[in-house]
Amino acid sequence: MQFFGGSAAAEMTPSPAAPPGTATGLAGNNANMLYIFNRNGVCLLYREWHRPLHTLDAQEDQKLMFGLLFSLRSFTAKMDPTSVDKGNLGVPLLPGQGCSFYSFRTNTYKLSFMESPSGIKLILVTHPKTGDLRDALRYMYNLYVEYVVKNPLYVPGSPIKCELFNVNLDQYVKTLI
Amino acid sequence: MAPVVPRSGDAVFANVERVNAELFTLTYGAIVRQLLTDLEEVEEVNKQLDQMGYNIGVRLIDEFLAKSNISRCVDFKETAEVIAKVGFKMFLGVTATVTNWDVEGTTCSLVLEDNPLVEFVELPDTCQGLYYCNILSGVVRGALEMVSMKTEVSWVRDMLHGDDAYELRVKLIKQVPEEYPYKDDE
Numbered sequence: 001m002q003f004f005g006g007s008a009a010a011e012m013t014p015s016p017a018a019p020p021g022t023a024t025g026l027a028g029n030n031a032n033m034l035y036i037f038n039r040n041g042v043c044l045l046y047r048e049w050h051r052p053l054h055t056l057d058a059q060e061d062q063k064l065m066f067g068l069l070f071s072l073r074s075f076t077a078k079m080d081p082t083s084v085d086k087g088n089l090g091v092p093l094l095p096g097q098g099c100s101f102y103s104f105r106t107n108t109y110k111l112s113f114m115e116s117p118s119g120i121k122l123i124l125v126t127h128p129k130t131g132d133l134r135d136a137l138r139y140m141y142n143l144y145v146e147y148v149v150k151n152p153l154y155v156p157g158s159p160i161k162c163e164l165f166n167v168n169l170d171q172y173v174k175t176l177i
Numbered sequence: 178m179a180p181v182v183p184r185s186g187d188a189v190f191a192n193v194e195r196v197n198a199e200l201f202t203l204t205y206g207a208i209v210r211q212l213l214t215d216l217e218e219v220e221e222v223n224k225q226l227d228q229m230g231y232n233i234g235v236r237l238i239d240e241f242l243a244k245s246n247i248s249r250c251v252d253f254k255e256t257a258e259v260i261a262k263v264g265f266k267m268f269l270g271v272t273a274t275v276t277n278w279d280v281e282g283t284t285c286s287l288v289l290e291d292n293p294l295v296e297f298v299e300l301p302d303t304c305q306g307l308y309y310c311n312i313l314s315g316v317v318r319g320a321l322e323m324v325s326m327k328t329e330v331s332w333v334r335d336m337l338h339g340d341d342a343y344e345l346r347v348k349l350i351k352q353v354p355e356e357y358p359y360k361d362d363e
Contacts, residue, residue, distance in 0.1 A: 039323075041358030063359060070357055116242050117250040118323040119355070138243075145243045149236050156235055 031173040032109060032125040036144065038157055039119025041066050045160045047169060069113060069121060076101045102134055112137060120144070126176065136176055143168050186266030189245050193267060202296045209309060219306040226308070230315020231322075238320040241267065250324040253349050254278075257285050260317065269293050273345075286333065287317075289343040300337045308332050314345055325353045 029050060036045040043062040056064065080099045103112040110130050114122045114137035122137050122144075147165035148154050154162065184192075208229075212222045241247075245263050250256050261273040271293060277286040294310050308314075314330040321328045327350040334340035 039355065067357075067359070070355075116239065117247065118238050118242055119325075120239065138246075141239075142243045145240045149239045 030127045030130060030176050035065055035123040037066050037121040042157060049173065065123065072101055116141060184246055186263040186272060189263060189267045190270060193244060198293050202293055205294055219304055223308050223311050226311035227315040230312035231319035234316040234319025235323055237316060238323040254282060261287050283349040285347055287345040287347060292343050295337060298337060309337050317347065327351050327353060
């Protein structure tokens with residue numbers, strides 16, 4: 001089965017084709033949850049599609065997730081054998097400094113990550129057999145721009161409450177395999 | 178997957194929605210006119226335009242990053258080039274040149290030969306202190322703040338004041354590294 005990138009509305013230029021993954025579950029049942037953080041660690045959005053088990057309360061969960069990404073980012077930059085631009089361990093990095101990780105996989109899920117230079121972080125948790133989601137995350141970032149940033153009633157830095165954004169996200173996520 | 182290459186200014190410009198430049202120019206003119214009526218002080222109008230620009234810049238940066246595929250902003254020199262060649266092109270349809278770097282590489286000038294904001298504009302004698310395009314300096318400042326660069330932006334040359342070009346002086350005050358936002362005792 002092949003599915004292609006989201007319902008490309010006329011104004012959305014980049015519509016990446018869905019990565020050729022091995023469709024395992026039913027289509028539309030692949031993504032588990034999505035987090036969006038801003039640069040100050042505020043969780044702008046948390047969406048859940050398929051998460052049978054909760055071990056922490058939502059706030060702890062989000063803080064832990066942000067902390068993990070924060071540490072992983074400086075760790076990956078520090079480990080990078082190819083670059084001199086590392087900063088010292090423990091010294092805060094500038095956005096875009098060093099190298100950046102984009103996913104990790106366990107035997108039960110895969111976590112994909114994207115960070116924009118403005119500090120917006122998108123984290124998507126999916127089935128472990130999902131392919132490369134970097135294009136998909138970029139597309140979601142575009143959705144965020146179209147439906148959140150361009151909404152004059154949205155105050156930057158506050159949690160996102162845009163129904164239209166959620167609808168479009170849900171639609172797009174269903175196409176991921 | 179190959180790393181995503183930033184697109185050129187022209188490519189981005191070709192891909193974004195565009196409106197008639199005159200409509201934009203006249204709308205901006207109406208805003209400035211209204212501010213002059215409301216605030217009466219030219220200084221206040223400058224301040225207000227800068228503030229409006231800042232608020233725009235804070236949002237505009239995400240659209241810019243999403244559409245231009247730029248993935249890092251660390252080096253100020255590179256950043257200035259990107260603003261001039263991609264940013265101005267994408268949102269105003271013109272490109273600026275980057276000149277007059279100081280020795281430390283923290284201050285530069287963005288020079289605009291033509292400026293779509295000032296079509297049909299003449300400054301009357303009562304508004305000689307007005308920086309008509311002050312919204313632009315606010316936009317640049319707001320956008321850069323979102324990518325961790327604290328800057329001061331000021332106008333050096335202004336065609337409406339009889340100069341031969343528009344020159345924005347951008348001074349990098351400091352780059353703010355990312356801090357861990359949570360306190361331990363929360």
